[in-house]
Amino acid sequence: MTRLRFSTAWVRLSDTLRFALWGLLSRPVRSATVVGSLAAGVAAVVLAVGIIRGYGAAAERAAYGVYARSLVIRENVYSLDRYGPPILSDIPRLQDAVEFVDTILAWRMARVAARSDELSGEVDVFGVYGDHRIETGMEVAEGRDLSYEEAGSANRVCLLGEEAAERFFPGGALGESLSLGGISCEVIGVLEPSQARTSDRFDRAVIAPFTAAARYFQPTEYMAPDEASWMTVVIGPGGDLHDARVAADRTLRRARGVPMSRPTPYSYDDPGAPRRAVERERALLGALLSAIAAVSMLAALIGYSGVLMSSINERSREIATRMAIGARTRQIVRQFFAESLLSGLAGGGLGGLVGIGLCITLARIWDWEVVIDGQIFLIALALGLGSGAVCGLAPAWRVSTAMPWHVLRQ
Amino acid sequence: MNWVIHATNLNRTFRHGHEQTTALCDVALSIPPASMTVFVGASGSGKSTLLALIGLLDRPDTTSQLRIAGRCALTMSSHDMAEARSELIGFLFQDAKLIERMSVVENVALPLAYRGIDRKTRERRALAWLERVGLASRARLSPCKLSGGERQRAALARAMIAEPKILICDEPTAALDEGRASELNGLLRDVASGGTAVLIATHDPAVIERADQAYLLDRGRLAQVQGGDALRDCGLRNMAAVWSHRQSAGGV
Ligand SMILES: Nc1ncnc2c1ncn2[C@@H]1O[C@H](COP(=O)(O)OP(=O)(O)O)[C@@H](O)[C@H]1O
Ligand SMILES: [Mg+2]
Numbered sequence: 001m002t003r004l005r006f007s008t009a010w011v012r013l014s015d016t017l018r019f020a021l022w023g024l025l026s027r028p029v030r031s032a033t034v035v036g037s038l039a040a041g042v043a044a045v046v047l048a049v050g051i052i053r054g055y056g057a058a059a060e061r062a063a064y065g066v067y068a069r070s071l072v073i074r075e076n077v078y079s080l081d082r083y084g085p086p087i088l089s090d091i092p093r094l095q096d097a098v099e100f101v102d103t104i105l106a107w108r109m110a111r112v113a114a115r116s117d118e119l120s121g122e123v124d125v126f127g128v129y130g131d132h133r134i135e136t137g138m139e140v141a142e143g144r145d146l147s148y149e150e151a152g153s154a155n156r157v158c159l160l161g162e163e164a165a166e167r168f169f170p171g172g173a174l175g176e177s178l179s180l181g182g183i184s185c186e187v188i189g190v191l192e193p194s195q196a197r198t199s200d201r202f203d204r205a206v207i208a209p210f211t212a213a214a215r216y217f218q219p220t221e222y223m224a225p226d227e228a229s230w231m232t233v234v235i236g237p238g239g240d241l242h243d244a245r246v247a248a249d250r251t252l253r254r255a256r257g258v259p260m261s262r263p264t265p266y267s268y269d270d271p272g273a274p275r276r277a278v279e280r281e282r283a284l285l286g287a288l289l290s291a292i293a294a295v296s297m298l299a300a301l302i303g304y305s306g307v308l309m310s311s312i313n314e315r316s317r318e319i320a321t322r323m324a325i326g327a328r329t330r331q332i333v334r335q336f337f338a339e340s341l342l343s344g345l346a347g348g349g350l351g352g353l354v355g356i357g358l359c360i361t362l363a364r365i366w367d368w369e370v371v372i373d374g375q376i377f378l379i380a381l382a383l384g385l386g387s388g389a390v391c392g393l394a395p396a397w398r399v400s401t402a403m404p405w406h407v408l409r410q
Numbered sequence: 411m412n413w414v415i416h417a418t419n420l421n422r423t424f425r426h427g428h429e430q431t432t433a434l435c436d437v438a439l440s441i442p443p444a445s446m447t448v449f450v451g452a453s454g455s456g457k458s459t460l461l462a463l464i465g466l467l468d469r470p471d472t473t474s475q476l477r478i479a480g481r482c483a484l485t486m487s488s489h490d491m492a493e494a495r496s497e498l499i500g501f502l503f504q505d506a507k508l509i510e511r512m513s514v515v516e517n518v519a520l521p522l523a524y525r526g527i528d529r530k531t532r533e534r535r536a537l538a539w540l541e542r543v544g545l546a547s548r549a550r551l552s553p554c555k556l557s558g559g560e561r562q563r564a565a566l567a568r569a570m571i572a573e574p575k576i577l578i579c580d581e582p583t584a585a586l587d588e589g590r591a592s593e594l595n596g597l598l599r600d601v602a603s604g605g606t607a608v609l610i611a612t613h614d615p616a617v618i619e620r621a622d623q624a625y626l627l628d629r630g631r632l633a634q635v636q637g638g639d640a641l642r643d644c645g646l647r648n649m650a651a652v653w654s655h656r657q658s659a660g661g662v
Binding site: 022325326329404405 | 501
């Protein structure tokens with residue numbers, strides 16, 4: 001009994017598929033029109049999605065994540081009063097006064113003369129107080145990172161950016177000693193290449209502990225040893241950049257004794273701004289492309305459902321004949337529904353392939369960034385299948401519920 | 411008597427806006443199984459309309475009474491009608507109505523597909539029927555390769571493959587020459603002898619010769635043909651002659 005039921009279900013399914021395939025293949029031109037019109041719309045959607053996602057990936061790289069929520073504090077070079085750059089002892093003050101502070105990094109940067117056994121030349125030395133990775137986003141590829149203690153110490157150790165390591169030590173930098181401003185310094189690690197545009201300056205540079213940099217590698221008459229070229233205040237979730245800026249300014253004014261009537265002694269930059277601009281641009285472009293893709297898809301759907309409908313009308317005599325020789329309404333509906341699902345699947349698949357091909361071509365010719373993967377193809381298939389289901393059901397139903405005689409006697 | 415078809419007060423009116431055409435008017439009809447019934451009448455007299463109603467391809471006016479194999483046609487839903495067509499009725503139209511893009515054997519086997527019979531079985535049975543109508547060698551061809559007579563015989567095989575109780579033929583020989591027509595009539599006679607009620611609308615005197623009973627339709631009104639006079643009055647001279655000859659030879 002179960003076996004019997006299973007086998008009739010199988011006969012029904014295989015016949016439905018067979019008749020649907022027959023319906024498509026026995027009218028190749030018509031089927032090609034149906035599939036092609038749907039494929040055009042799906043390809044437009046796939047192209048738009050590929051470009052939007054490519055833009056997103058580019059925006060991602062426009063700035064390393066941490067900059068999205070940080071303030072960079074520097075000396076205000078436009079102010080006539082001189083109070084000097086921010087100093088290390090400002091860090092605890094800011095931590096107390098600014099809400100939602102995640103961490104604060106202090107940096108000191110100078111260009112110094114460097115010399116290895118192979119080469120001598122100038123190099124940027126970044127002295128860091130705190131975990132440099134928060135700002136650079138770069139892990140150590142070889143050797144080890146600065147430890148927490150080292151970062152606060154004056155140990156004569158350093159990390160080399162990838163290009164700097166290649167430049168000064170073509171045979172391998174690890175454990176070698178690099179002379180910085182005449183003081184020798186051990187290379188304990190080489191960094192991996194930068195991921196974000198904002199950190200590619202570290203590729204050509206040396207990173208050393210803040211105090212060691214200030215004391216040995218970049219001593220200068222213009223900067224005291226506790227002065228920082230800039231400080232990066234990273235605001236945690238829930239914090240507001242504007243509030244943080246107001247609080248930081250009030251704290252630093254109080255520490256320096258600068259009344260509100262005077263210009264602020266420091267500048268507070270928001271390095272996330274360009275990234276946010278890119279994202280705004282992306283949203284705009286995304287909306288535009290989505291609108292174009294939606295219009296193309298709509299046009300394709302109108303064409304697709306039109307051809308589907310007229311092909312079913314054209315076949316109404318065949319349908320009436322089938323009804324006369326024993327087909328039930330639901331068998332006819334099932335056959336035509338399966339037919340439109342198949343054509344939808346074919347249209348979706350073809351459109352997916354064409355769209356992906358267009359994306360690849362764009363990427364090749366104009367050097368655009370696009371993102372394509374299996375997911376986008378699945379979206380294309382689903383789009384085709386959905387269109388087939390929506391556009392196929394109505395005409396199949398309409399045609400099979402009429403009394404067959406009205407069609408047959410013509 | 412156990413009628414396969416039993417109709418009383420059968421009416422069919424077509425409406426086009428305010429215009430009304432009464433195609434059938436108060437038709438009463440009873441058909442026994444294993445018989446061959448012929449419907450004659452001028453063009454437009456309602457033959458096709460009557461056969462469409464009996465074949466459950468169309469619905470009569472609601473005042474009618476029509477029973478097919480004991481089931482009341484008026485209370486059937488569209489689905490019930492399709493179900494009953496599949497189980498009880500075969501059709502043979504003037505123009506065969508084969509599906510051109512399928513082979514002959516696929517056409518013949520199609521009614522079985524709609525009954526959920528698997529492909530091997532239905533092909534075997536289709537080939538057996540093609541053998542019976544003399545088309546075994548044409549099974550794999552496209553219907554457009556067949557002659558008119560062959561097409562009608564293929565259509566007959568398709569109509570009969572599900573072993574219906576009723577076979578409805580609307581002018582089956584109208585497009586055939588005399589030889590092909592007589593071949594087909596022989597086959598129809600065999601079908602009737604096999605237990606099926608065969609209903610034929612025709613202008614062909616040769617058919618009437620072999621029929622068990624004949625009805626005359628005149629502008630939607632049906633009357634059983636007793637003598638040749640009624641036929642002659644309707645201008646069906648050839649038929650009247652055949653009928654009279656048949657009666658004098660002791661037929662019916
Ligand atoms: N679907 C229809 N709509 C309108 N009138 C119809 C329809 N079917 C049949 N008729 C009319 O009914 C009458 C009988 O037609 P029909 O049964 O085809 O006659 P026959 O088959 O005897 O030549 C004709 O007057 C015809 O015009
Ligand atoms: Mg007719």
